[in-house]
Amino acid sequence: RENVCIFGTGDFGRSLGLKMLQCGYSVVFGSRNPRTSRLLPNGAEVLSYSEAAQKSDIILIAIHREHYEFLTELIEVLKGKILVDVSNNLKINQYPESNAEYLAQLVPGAHVVKAFNTISAWALQSGALDASRQVFICGNDSKAKQRVVDIVRTLGLTPLDRGSLSAATEIENYPLQLFPMWRFPFYLSAALCLFFFIYCVIREVIYPYVQEKEDSTFRMAISIPNRVFPITALTLLALVYLPGVIAAILQLYRGTKYQRFPDWLDHWMLCRKQLGLVALGFAFLHAIYTLVIPIRYYVRWRIRNTTITQVITKKDNPFITSMAWLSDSYVSLGILGFFLFVLLGITSLPSVSNMMNWREFRFVQSKLGYLTLILCTAHTLVYGGRKFLSSSILRWYLPSAYVLALIIPSTVLVIKFILIMPCINKTLMRIRQGWE
Amino acid sequence: RENVCIFGTGDFGRSLGLKMLQCGYSVVFGSRNPRTSRLLPNGAEVLSYSEAAQKSDIILIAIHREHYEFLTELIEVLKGKILVDVSNNLKINQYPESNAEYLAQLVPGAHVVKAFNTISAWALQSGALDASRQVFICGNDSKAKQRVVDIVRTLGLTPLDRGSLSAATEIENYPLQLFPMWRFPFYLSAALCLFFFIYCVIREVIYPYVQEKEDSTFRMAISIPNRVFPITALTLLALVYLPGVIAAILQLYRGTKYQRFPDWLDHWMLCRKQLGLVALGFAFLHAIYTLVIPIRYYVRWRIRNTTITQVITKKDNPFITSMAWLSDSYVSLGILGFFLFVLLGITSLPSVSNMMNWREFRFVQSKLGYLTLILCTAHTLVYGGRKFLSSSILRWYLPSAYVLALIIPSTVLVIKFILIMPCINKTLMRIRQGWE
Amino acid sequence: RENVCIFGTGDFGRSLGLKMLQCGYSVVFGSRNPRTSRLLPNGAEVLSYSEAAQKSDIILIAIHREHYEFLTELIEVLKGKILVDVSNNLKINQYPESNAEYLAQLVPGAHVVKAFNTISAWALQSGALDASRQVFICGNDSKAKQRVVDIVRTLGLTPLDRGSLSAATEIENYPLQLFPMWRFPFYLSAALCLFFFIYCVIREVIYPYVQEKEDSTFRMAISIPNRVFPITALTLLALVYLPGVIAAILQLYRGTKYQRFPDWLDHWMLCRKQLGLVALGFAFLHAIYTLVIPIRYYVRWRIRNTTITQVITKKDNPFITSMAWLSDSYVSLGILGFFLFVLLGITSLPSVSNMMNWREFRFVQSKLGYLTLILCTAHTLVYGGRKFLSSSILRWYLPSAYVLALIIPSTVLVIKFILIMPCINKTLMRIRQGWE
Numbered sequence A, B, C: 001r002e003n004v005c006i007f008g009t010g011d012f013g014r015s016l017g018l019k020m021l022q023c024g025y026s027v028v029f030g031s032r033n034p035r036t037s038r039l040l041p042n043g044a045e046v047l048s049y050s051e052a053a054q055k056s057d058i059i060l061i062a063i064h065r066e067h068y069e070f071l072t073e074l075i076e077v078l079k080g081k082i083l084v085d086v087s088n089n090l091k092i093n094q095y096p097e098s099n100a101e102y103l104a105q106l107v108p109g110a111h112v113v114k115a116f117n118t119i120s121a122w123a124l125q126s127g128a129l130d131a132s133r134q135v136f137i138c139g140n141d142s143k144a145k146q147r148v149v150d151i152v153r154t155l156g157l158t159p160l161d162r163g164s165l166s167a168a169t170e171i172e173n174y175p176l177q178l179f180p181m182w183r184f185p186f187y188l189s190a191a192l193c194l195f196f197f198i199y200c201v202i203r204e205v206i207y208p209y210v211q212e213k214e215d216s217t218f219r220m221a222i223s224i225p226n227r228v229f230p231i232t233a234l235t236l237l238a239l240v241y242l243p244g245v246i247a248a249i250l251q252l253y254r255g256t257k258y259q260r261f262p263d264w265l266d267h268w269m270l271c272r273k274q275l276g277l278v279a280l281g282f283a284f285l286h287a288i289y290t291l292v293i294p295i296r297y298y299v300r301w302r303i304r305n306t307t308i309t310q311v312i313t314k315k316d317n318p319f320i321t322s323m324a325w326l327s328d329s330y331v332s333l334g335i336l337g338f339f340l341f342v343l344l345g346i347t348s349l350p351s352v353s354n355m356m357n358w359r360e361f362r363f364v365q366s367k368l369g370y371l372t373l374i375l376c377t378a379h380t381l382v383y384g385g386r387k388f389l390s391s392s393i394l395r396w397y398l399p400s401a402y403v404l405a406l407i408i409p410s411t412v413l414v415i416k417f418i419l420i421m422p423c424i425n426k427t428l429m430r431i432r433q434g435w436e
């Protein structure tokens, strides 16, 4: 049985100790008050910090960084030992250097390894370890790292080597993040939704009320969301492909690719995946909202009413083939667009994209992605086609919402179309191959 | 070309030998009857066990555990060699110690490594290796393990180091399992389905038949499943969040988190993922069953009939805004709930949950999970809202099924609501941070 | 700071150098014209090839294979050094031996390691590394490989050891592939779609036009795709399970499993996953096309018309229970089949299938797969049931398309049914366990 020492008898120290005992290690705790320490797992020994340190050549420091100073008194005992830094901070980049590097400075003779900070005490105790089985490890001494890797593996966790101790800052920031890349797409789509929601409420609720005292507030439950969501989806989808087009223009203009893009463009390009997935979410909502249309009370009532009116007025009801064509083809385009959209989503699952090489991934994301954009834009165009230019669609000078929705996608498609014309494309290709 | 020895010329031995030959190894088989062994891959040598053992320092024991005894005769020859135990058993925990540990006892001088038992002979032969490219490896000698890891990699398989030989029991049980964690959710949901199916058949098929001699058996194809499935989904979803609430009460009552939960609660908490995914399955079925409503013969017939009756009786058909509101909003709530449900499902894909840290995972699973539960409960409440208290919904004193469906979710939500009230929540937080 | 040398100041050399500088390496470029090299990252040194080589014991050869010969002049300097071959070719299997092996021949004293060829220069520069974070590595010297693995990890990429240098051919071909396994399923399904599309156009557009001058071209937008897609899906699904049945017959006939299947059967069996997923795609399209039926202009017009006609002619509209049963049950079967279909899809996600053992995977893919086939076939049978034998469905002697669709699935199911009869199954099992 291998000996392991844990400094600190707090929540994390205890949980780690318990787990290690269960996995066959023999555990010695170091504590300020070895006598009064309570709640420790059965079978563990508790000694003072300096005594405990002598029992093992590997020591897990389960203490907050703020209390590390006392370790300087133990420099002699800790010489040549492996110190595992498990600490987290309360804020991202709270200190100039990482906790692990700080520890390495404090105890220069020891081999510091960063590990375990991504695991929560409760997860260790309860055994439910989804989403956190990964332990990032870094350190300058590869033998020390290997020892820690072995322990991690024995505890049933997944070690992931991240290189030298300079990676500690990143590892310490990791557990504090809350979807950093999703923030911009989220706020952007929230803003778009809000804007279009208000726009549609004005056109479809307030306008009829003012003009005809008609109460159509109930439209806010399904009809209006089913305008707002697809419009947001289409706009976001176009915004996924817009930065690529801007970047190409910049490269053409500058004549080189060895100049950095402006920061906003860089950031935008890095969160295209998230933008695209949020767009997929809205498209999904649009699809279901559309499919429930026929079971809505309002729709059933309207259809019944039309039929009855027609019976009563004895008006003829001729079948117009062009209407059938238009209506069927915009729906069909939407379905095909949605299918490709879902395909893009599936290929962005980490496990699927990992199985693809660069060429395949570009084929799907770039070629099929543009095809998706084309299909979705065509879907909206044909949907609006019938009434596009009729002026009756203006209410208070506001055009239908889908007209606004078409602006960005059309722009992106037109510019892209220009960019892939042979003459321009050839120049671009040369630039991208490193020519100036 | 490296030399490898395989003991046993059975199905697995042959397959392994063939694969190794293809990957550039030179293979020597050990057999009881080296002369009469047939079907061996071309290029392999066959010798007696003791002769074969001398040809290589790594020996794969492709023999059933029951016949291991004869290896004791070869102790001398096997000294210092690497023995790879590939054996499986017929039942989980069939023997007190694992096969690999038994082998290590029999041949104390050898380095025993457990490997390859998760791969099937046929998969090796046919090359179709989905779901089984992973080879779990364990052993006490790390050099021996490294040798096996190299072989595994050369064969195109994925080695996974599981630590010391004591992990062999688990590795041997692994290929015998058939969805152990899914069993309880499966039986539970089957029982729920059956109960609600019978309940609905009584209310909607037998009751009308007895009372009005009406034949509505056809309801068993879609209408009743579309009651049973959502009710099961909602109940299961609530059962996902119930154990957390019970655990919190227990912790509050005990004043500590360092006391184990009762076994049933522990097990329940560990299969919440599976419960949730089964619930998602039922919700998915509910969604599609709902969306096909308008193409059903019965529904079309009923709508046509209503219209015709209305024309004939010349009854007016006023549009009731509150009905539109109620009907649209329950559907909208259902759609949003389903959307979040699917999101929970996506984030529980191993590759996605692996990319999230603990904080993000808890945010999605706990916060969005409760939001899902709230939306789905509200969906059902508003759906039933109109007729909730009318007594006409009792048939033979049985209330509508959805009333039963609401019991557990509402209970969970009410208790959770109490638990997050500041005063109680503060105590709970302190307990969870390790205070007593 | 570790020293690394890069030969070649082209696009890839520069990108790699930049990335390495950012990650803390000190970089020396080797170039034909060290004076005139432009665009190099700041902080890098540029020397002649032979001078640069002396600066580091690890050299990345960022040069096209065609220009390798000059390295023979540097044999002395390169002795004992680690040469990393990053090169790609323009075509699969362009040269008899791999570039890395060719390099190893040219510079016999060096340790050649293949790496980095799957990463694109632009990905390195822009930091967007989806789908390409994996660096396959192979080489004969394990210490040299370890060095490269460390560098790969420090650059934030994922090293994947593929064994000895003989794996280089495969690694070099990898980035040139474009969905090789998906090609056959793709062409097959395209052909099937085309055939059934033309077939349906003849029956449903040309025939009514010729016979009754009826313009039903609009059917090509939704109605006909919604015949073609499910039929293709069902046929492909049956073709997934057909090779297994053929293989079983072959094994029974030959009395052994130790004889290779004909090549076409082997290839077919290896692309069943892809066939199945393409089938799922078509089934998904069928599901959505079906769900939009009630919002189609044509369908609404037809329903309104029927109602009006009925009102006018005062014909009775009795409710036929058997019709309700038939219509509801074929839809219900379709939904259940689709559900299992999606489940098969989910379990073939690499991250999910990795969590399953062989037994579980076979259970899902083989048992549930056949259940899916049965449900989908039954769905089609019951759908056609009402009119199956009526002769009026023949138009120009062509039966309805679904009749053709049923041929392969029924055949597969019948043969499978025969194969699992105890007597035959027993023989088959013995053969599969290696008996003859």
Ligand SMILES: Cc1cc2nc3c(=O)[nH]c(=O)nc-3n(C[C@H](O)[C@H](O)[C@H](O)COP(=O)(O)OP(=O)(O)OC[C@H]3O[C@@H](n4cnc5c(N)ncnc54)[C@H](O)[C@@H]3O)c2cc1C
Pocket (backbone or CB within 6 Å): A237, A240, A241, A243, A244, A245, A247, A248, A249, A251, A257, A272, A273, A274, A275, A276, A277, A279, A280, A341, A344, A345, A347, A348, A349, A353, A362, A365, A366, A369, A431, A432, A433, C122, C128, C130
């Ligand atoms: C549902 C959905 C899911 C998505 N998932 C992902 C995902 O998982 N991962 C992801 O990355 N994106 C994802 N996206 C976003 C998007 O599909 C991709 O970013 C896509 O690759 C963009 O294609 P593009 O042709 O516009 O971009 P790019 O090809 O990246 O072009 C952008 C610009 O970069 C420059 N550039 C590109 N290549 C080179 C080169 N070789 N040399 C020099 N300059 C070059 C050019 O200026 C080019 O115009 C997703 C989108 C959606 C809708």
Ligand SMILES: Cc1cc2nc3c(=O)[nH]c(=O)nc-3n(C[C@H](O)[C@H](O)[C@H](O)COP(=O)(O)OP(=O)(O)OC[C@H]3O[C@@H](n4cnc5c(N)ncnc54)[C@H](O)[C@@H]3O)c2cc1C
Pocket (backbone or CB within 6 Å): A122, A128, A130, B237, B240, B241, B243, B244, B245, B247, B248, B249, B251, B257, B272, B273, B274, B275, B276, B277, B279, B280, B341, B344, B345, B347, B348, B349, B353, B362, B365, B366, B369, B431, B432, B433
């Ligand atoms: C579609 C779907 C998919 C799902 N996928 C998954 C999945 O992949 N993985 C998964 O695990 N679950 C999954 N679930 C189940 C569920 O969402 C999660 O288990 C969820 O985390 C439960 O949230 P909770 O707040 O009730 O539980 P928890 O936060 O786990 O709370 C349970 C109880 O444990 C105790 N506790 C919690 N944290 C601490 C602590 N720090 N210290 C002390 N005690 C503590 C408390 O008593 C608490 O009340 C899924 C559910 C659904 C519906």
Ligand SMILES: Cc1cc2nc3c(=O)[nH]c(=O)nc-3n(C[C@H](O)[C@H](O)[C@H](O)COP(=O)(O)OP(=O)(O)OC[C@H]3O[C@@H](n4cnc5c(N)ncnc54)[C@H](O)[C@@H]3O)c2cc1C
Pocket (backbone or CB within 6 Å): B122, B128, B130, C237, C240, C241, C243, C244, C245, C247, C248, C249, C251, C257, C272, C273, C274, C275, C276, C277, C279, C280, C341, C344, C345, C347, C348, C349, C353, C362, C365, C366, C369, C431, C432, C433
């Ligand atoms: C949506 C979808 C997704 C799919 N995803 C996948 C996937 O991810 N991976 C995948 O592989 N397939 C996948 N498939 C294809 C298919 O489900 C599987 O290939 C399935 O295992 C075939 O079952 P089977 O019983 O016909 O084949 P098998 O059991 O493979 O039988 C084929 C034949 O091989 C021979 N054979 C089988 N076992 C043995 C043995 N032990 N010894 C000797 N001979 C043997 C027999 O002759 C047998 O008849 C998918 C299909 C669909 C529809």
Ligand SMILES: NC(=O)c1ccc[n+]([C@@H]2O[C@H](COP(=O)([O-])OP(=O)(O)OC[C@H]3O[C@@H](n4cnc5c(N)ncnc54)[C@H](OP(=O)(O)O)[C@@H]3O)[C@@H](O)[C@H]2O)c1
Pocket (backbone or CB within 6 Å): A007, A008, A009, A010, A011, A012, A013, A030, A031, A032, A033, A037, A061, A062, A063, A064, A065, A067, A086, A087, A088, A089, A116, A117, A118, A119, A120, A121, A122, B433, B434
């Ligand atoms: N809790 C988690 O879920 C979690 C997860 C990952 C990482 N971590 C990290 O693990 C470390 C410990 O966390 P914790 O939750 O266990 O904290 P804690 O409960 O507050 O325990 C800290 C321990 O540090 C010891 N200590 C030594 N000198 C101290 C001093 N001057 N003042 C106060 N305590 C001193 C104490 O042990 P003695 O009384 O025995 O001396 C105390 O029990 C932290 O660095 C934290 O970031 C925690």
Ligand SMILES: NC(=O)c1ccc[n+]([C@@H]2O[C@H](COP(=O)([O-])OP(=O)(O)OC[C@H]3O[C@@H](n4cnc5c(N)ncnc54)[C@H](OP(=O)(O)O)[C@@H]3O)[C@@H](O)[C@H]2O)c1
Pocket (backbone or CB within 6 Å): B007, B008, B009, B010, B011, B012, B013, B030, B031, B032, B033, B037, B061, B062, B063, B064, B065, B067, B086, B087, B088, B089, B116, B117, B118, B119, B120, B121, B122, C433, C434
């Ligand atoms: N088949 C699989 O798919 C698979 C998968 C994973 C693991 N395994 C494991 O691999 C091992 C071999 O399986 P298998 O399917 O190859 O079994 P098998 O076909 O029955 O072969 C067993 C071999 O063991 C040898 N043997 C030695 N002493 C024996 C004795 N006293 N009685 C009988 N046989 C004796 C025989 O070879 P000689 O006649 O040459 O002596 C025989 O061919 C088992 O431990 C099994 O659990 C098998």
Ligand SMILES: NC(=O)c1ccc[n+]([C@@H]2O[C@H](COP(=O)([O-])OP(=O)(O)OC[C@H]3O[C@@H](n4cnc5c(N)ncnc54)[C@H](OP(=O)(O)O)[C@@H]3O)[C@@H](O)[C@H]2O)c1
Pocket (backbone or CB within 6 Å): A433, A434, C007, C008, C009, C010, C011, C012, C013, C030, C031, C032, C033, C037, C061, C062, C063, C064, C065, C067, C086, C087, C088, C089, C116, C117, C118, C119, C120, C121, C122
């Ligand atoms: N570009 C990519 O995205 C990528 C991705 C993966 C792998 N690779 C591989 O990396 C290698 C380099 O690709 P690259 O795109 O950087 O190519 P490149 O831009 O054409 O650069 C090749 C470099 O090779 C050097 N060289 C030495 N002898 C030469 C000769 N006789 N003729 C021409 N050049 C000679 C030149 O550098 P000096 O002028 O300084 O001598 C030249 O800059 C190739 O093997 C390629 O397959 C490239």
Ligand SMILES: CCCCCCCCCCCCCCCC(=O)OC[C@H](COP(=O)(O)O)OC(=O)CCCCCCCCCCCCCCC
Pocket (backbone or CB within 6 Å): A179, A273, A277, A278, A280, A281, A284, A342, A345, A346, A348, A349, A350, B342, B343, B346, B347, B351, B352, B355, B356
């Ligand atoms: C049906 C659902 C469709 C709508 C839902 C999709 C909305 C998008 C939701 C994605 C949210 C993922 C949260 C990720 C958390 C995270 O940070 O995750 C981080 C990871 C990876 O991050 P990196 O970029 O750092 O690698 O992100 C992901 O892996 C995202 C994968 C999302 C995959 C979506 C797949 C959709 C598949 C859909 C099938 C849909 C079928 C619909 C048919 C009707």
Ligand SMILES: CCCCCCCCCCCCCCCC(=O)OC[C@H](COP(=O)(O)O)OC(=O)CCCCCCCCCCCCCCC
Pocket (backbone or CB within 6 Å): B179, B273, B277, B278, B280, B281, B284, B342, B345, B346, B348, B349, B350, C342, C343, C346, C347, C351, C352, C355, C356
């Ligand atoms: C559309 C499908 C929705 C319904 C289907 C979901 C039903 C649940 C099915 C999950 C079954 C997985 C079998 C797993 C086998 C196993 O043991 O797998 C084991 C693994 C992991 O086990 P561990 O808990 O041990 O890590 O489990 C999984 O990985 C389960 C992942 C399931 C992910 C479901 C994702 C659903 C995504 C849905 C998109 C839906 C879009 C719908 C739009 C209309």
Ligand SMILES: CCCCCCCCCCCCCCCC(=O)OC[C@H](COP(=O)(O)O)OC(=O)CCCCCCCCCCCCCCC
Pocket (backbone or CB within 6 Å): A342, A343, A346, A347, A351, A352, A355, A356, C179, C273, C277, C278, C280, C281, C284, C342, C345, C346, C348, C349, C350
């Ligand atoms: C909703 C979508 C349904 C239809 C979409 C499925 C169509 C099939 C598309 C798969 C295409 C994947 C491209 C793979 C690229 C590749 O080479 O990928 C290569 C990899 C692995 O290759 P290996 O065979 O080499 O391991 O393939 C895959 O991983 C394929 C995984 C596909 C998983 C499909 C999962 C479908 C889940 C669906 C949920 C649907 C819910 C629907 C509810 C209404």
Ligand code: HEM
Pocket (backbone or CB within 6 Å): A226, A227, A230, A231, A233, A234, A237, A283, A286, A287, A290, A331, A334, A335, A336, A337, A338, A341, A376, A379, A380, A383, A400, A401, A402, A405, C288, C292, C295
């Ligand atoms: C399942 C696939 C789809 C179907 C069945 C479908 C169907 C429809 C229908 C019926 C409408 C008219 C709605 C109304 O009358 O209010 C519509 C509108 C629209 N759709 Fe789709 N669609 C699908 C997918 C998509 C996708 C993927 C996008 C793009 C992201 C999209 C974008 C739009 C837009 C912008 C509108 C106009 C919204 C408005 O102003 O009313 N659709 N769609």
Ligand code: HEM
Pocket (backbone or CB within 6 Å): A288, A292, A295, B226, B227, B230, B231, B233, B234, B237, B283, B286, B287, B290, B331, B334, B335, B336, B337, B338, B341, B376, B379, B380, B383, B400, B401, B402, B405
């Ligand atoms: C796509 C999303 C959804 C839609 C469109 C939807 C729609 C509906 C409709 C129309 C009904 C009435 C059915 C009837 O008349 O028989 C209903 C009932 C119900 N739904 Fe949903 N729903 C959705 C999602 C959900 C989800 C996610 C749940 C919860 C898990 C849920 C739970 C229920 C319950 C319990 C009932 C009552 C069943 C009964 O007794 O009839 N629904 N839903």
Ligand code: HEM
Pocket (backbone or CB within 6 Å): B288, B292, B295, C226, C227, C230, C231, C233, C234, C237, C283, C286, C287, C290, C331, C334, C335, C336, C337, C338, C341, C376, C379, C380, C383, C400, C401, C402, C405
């Ligand atoms: C969501 C699940 C499903 C639903 C709601 C559904 C519904 C339907 C409906 C309503 C039809 C009649 C279409 C028409 O009148 O033109 C139909 C036909 C058909 N379905 Fe499905 N289905 C489903 C899934 C499947 C699946 C998974 C398959 C097999 C792969 C399948 C295969 C077929 C076939 C072959 C036909 C006959 C096509 C024809 O000739 O018209 N269905 N389905």
